[in-house]
Amino acid sequence: MPGDPDLEALGEEVPLLEGIRTTRAIRRLKSDPVPRELIRKVCEAGTFAPSGGNRQPWHFVAVTDPEFRGWIADRYRPIFRDYIAPGVERAKSPDFPESGRRMQRAAIHLADHLHEVPVLLFVAGWLRRGEPQLQALMPAAQNILLACRAVGLGVSLTTLHLSFGREVDDRLGLPDGVRSCAMLPIGWPLGRYGRPPRRSVDTCLHFDRYEAADGASGEEEDRDAG
Numbered sequence: 282m283p284g285d286p287d288l289e290a291l292g293e294e295v296p297l298l299e300g301i302r303t304t305r306a307i308r309r310l311k312s313d314p315v316p317r318e319l320i321r322k323v324c325e326a327g328t329f330a331p332s333g334g335n336r337q338p339w340h341f342v343a344v345t346d347p348e349f350r351g352w353i354a355d356r357y358r359p360i361f362r363d364y365i366a367p368g369v370e371r372a373k374s375p376d377f378p379e380s381g382r383r384m385q386r387a388a389i390h391l392a393d394h395l396h397e398v399p400v401l402l403f404v405a406g407w408l409r410r411g412e413p414q415l416q417a418l419m420p421a422a423q424n425i426l427l428a429c430r431a432v433g434l435g436v437s438l439t440t441l442h443l444s445f446g447r448e449v450d451d452r453l454g455l456p457d458g459v460r461s462c463a464m465l466p467i468g469w470p471l472g473r474y475g476r477p478p479r480r481s482v483d484t485c486l487h488f489d490r491y492e493a494a495d496g497a498s499g500e501e502e503d504r505d506a507g
């Protein structure tokens with residue numbers, strides 16, 4: 282972890298919009314431990330998300346136990362491999378963007394090293410009318426990603442654990458009516474934060490009425506995002 286022992290002050294100086302523009306999925310992480318106080322700090326940022334009726338349906342469960350992390354990684358890895366395989370095939374084409382290949386490699390690295398990631402943070406929440414309140418839980422997750430960026434932790438948003446979600450939720454001890462919706466692997470980054478590749482806002486901003494840009498099909502591209 283960085284030399285700054287003042288965890289309270291850590292991250293407070295990052296300008297908001299710069300932090301937003303330089304928050305990206307960081308999937309190559311060190312196995313060094315992360316202080317609980319910092320986990321508390323980033324989760325506190327999560328609690329400032331908006332929620333319907335200010336119901337604040339979230340619960341955050343930080344898995345740090347090595348045996349439990351290994352158990353999760355053993356289930357995530359094969360599911361991820363199956364998921365990414367068709368994209369890896371497509372990436373063999375010379376037309377495939379290099380940034381897509383880099384993302385695949387990083388996502389494969391994460392899957393292969395998930396058991397070494399010091400904190401697997403589950404974002405969970407109360408169901409409402411039988412449905413997870415994703416409208417509140419995803420903003421909470423995004424606030425956590427931004428807070429990690431501010432304090433210098435690496436993190437990415439993942440949802441593949443939902444393939445074995447019930448099993449995980451049981452092991453997390455979530456009560457009936459509470460489900461996890463995202464898993465955020467958190468650790469000190471091996472790489473650096475930086476501006477992620479994004480299409481210009483001018484291709485997706487419209488005033489008063491949608492207008493397709495010249496040459497745009499209007500359909501979403503098929504992206505193997507992971």
Ligand SMILES: Cc1cc2nc3c(=O)[nH]c(=O)nc-3n(C[C@H](O)[C@H](O)[C@H](O)COP(=O)(O)O)c2cc1C
Nearest residue numbers: 304305306384388437438439440441477478506507
């Ligand atoms: C709903 C959702 C689910 C995602 N699931 C995964 C996942 O299971 N595994 C993974 O490595 N990344 C996952 N991601 C992360 C995306 O791949 C990432 O946000 C995207 O590639 C942009 O990354 P960048 O900000 O570094 O450009 C998910 C993102 C979202 C929004």
